Amino acid sequence: MIIRNYLFREIGKPMAAMLAICIALFAGYSAADFLSDAVNGLLSTNTIMELVALKVLIGLEVLVPVSLYLSIVLAFGTLYGNSEFTALHALRVTPPMIMRTVLTLGACVALTVAVLSLVVRPWAYHRLHELSQEAELSLDVDAMQAGTFYIVRHGARVIYLAERRGPGSPARDVFVQVRHADYTQIIHAQLAYPLMDAGAGRHADVDVRLKNAHVYNIARKSGMHDQVLNVREVTEDPSSHDTEPLGYSSVAASTWRIARSHAPADVAEIQWRLSTAMTTLLLAMLAVPLGRGKPRQNRYGKLGTAILIFFVYYLLYTSARTWVQHGMVGTVPGIWWAPAMLAVVTLVVARDFIPHPRTWLPARIRATPGTGAS
Template sequence: MIVFRYLSREVLVTLSAVSAVLLVIIMSGRFIKYLAQAAQGLLDPGVLFLIMGFRLPGFLQLILPLGLFLGILLAYGRLYLDSEMTVLSATGMSQQRLLVYSLAPALLVALLVAWLSLGLAPQGVAGQMRILNEQEALTEFDTLVPGRFQAMKDGSRVTYTQELSEDRGQLGGIFISEKRFSRDGGKERGITVLVAESGRQELQADGSRYLILENGYRYDGNPGQADYRAIQYDTYGVLLPKPSVSGEVSEREAVPTRELFGSDNVRLQSELQWRLSIPLLVFVVTLLAVPLSRVNPRQGRFLKLLPAVFLYMAYLALLIAARGALDKGKIPQSLGLWWVHGVFVLIGLLLLYWEPLRLKWASRRAVREVASG
């Protein structure tokens, strides 16, 4: 029992450290992407942390299996390097027994991953989609920041306002530059520049919004040419386009797990198998990690780390490829993603029993050579 607690603590501590580092790296990358969208006026800066919170379960469900895999490799690799595993082996600790001990923290991680995959992650995706849909309903002036030039995502429009009231209804010191295209939306025909002393938003009965500019000028022409046309106006109406926010999730990812059971839809069945595969992934990577963590103290603890990571990446990549093939109907539902797990279970068993079998064959060969000599 003391050995079991010691090994479990080493694995869980290393798992926590590795998962925290991976989570910070992935969350930072995603946050920078959302921050760039907010800088373009596509997202309200106030919802960035809320979106990241909704995305957290989806990140964790994929980080924790990798964290456990690396945690076992690093923790057991240190024990081999410090000859602690040699001492444990001398007291009867076999690879099979070490695997059984390792399945205890793996079970804890699998339960947590199952909770995330089957429950929290779909809810988080639904929450994220709800926020993005709300952002789609905003106009560029709902996310405008006074004193800063703001470009639409396609770069066809740049907007600036010097002053903006708290209710975002009144603007002052307005500048708008917009590219003009041919009627078929292809060839660019020049730019239109609008400047105005003040402006206000006006909502029409059909739900469209207009910016009513007052006391300003409109300039039409082509950059680099001196044939600009200037028009002075007292009142001018500009249709406010809605920003387009790009999402990273599909609607099926937001479907509650209970609605996936019994569904005849191929894509929903594929989603169900994917959600069930992630907790199963935890046990398979544990089977792979235990024999891969066995290293010679002279070789160092990181000798098998890189090949092990490649093996994990191949496992996950094959799961994703099989999921895509399942979506397209190229793989029968009965076979689904389970064959991928089966292949890597066989690889894990081969790694687990290869060294004992090799030693057994070597000892038999040595006995035969002695007998024949």
């Protein structure tokens, strides 16, 4: 028990640090994708924070296994370098006993990854899609700057300001394009200013008053006529759109739903979710022999090899998923050949650490002599 807790602690400390670093890097990388929209007023700070948090939840199913994998390599490299494993072997702590300890920890982490993959990740994707749609339907018009094209809903609405001094000031030479089902409307106004509500927050939806505007309604269907209007004043809501329901996405669908589907994308997704826990456990087992070294050896000696093995496996793993999604590979073998290949490599490399099946039985049963007649 003491030795097991000691190994847990030696693995857990670098794992916590490595996972924190990976989350910070991943969050920073995800936030960079939204910074331009934040500067241009398309996204609020609270929306960006929630989007980044959802991105991190989605990435945890990969960040957690790789953190455990590399932490075992680092921890065992340190223990071998400090001759601590030599002392453990003198205390009759065999390699299979060490592997059983790692398997216990790996099984707990694999269970966590399974929950993340089967439950948390689909919910995070669904919420991410909802939030992205909500963000596209709201604009902070007071933060708009001159010389920038504001494209919303994949071109359903485009806004351009030729001149503006700053927030709170009117804009000049404003162009607005709105795409409707039957026609496309283009508005050119000499002057535009937001109708701010004193009781509303800064990011609240506000209307825009356009003065001396030319409105062009260009028909998109046969049988309709184009129209040209000159208006002295017109009020527009930049946040108004013809909303559409969220489309179906395999990554955002519930596990129960895609488990009953035979579509290639759903098959690839359910196999991915079911295989992440297996991948976590196999990587933990593979890390044990990769962390083996000699006394007074640099503990980072095999870290490069471990990282290379992970990247090669993850490339094959994600490629297998893509092939199944596009129907290039059938349901069988699906993506299972990639974890199977990892299992074969793990069994070969870690053969000295894998306990014999007979040792899995309780000691009392192993010591009981046979009762067969002689």
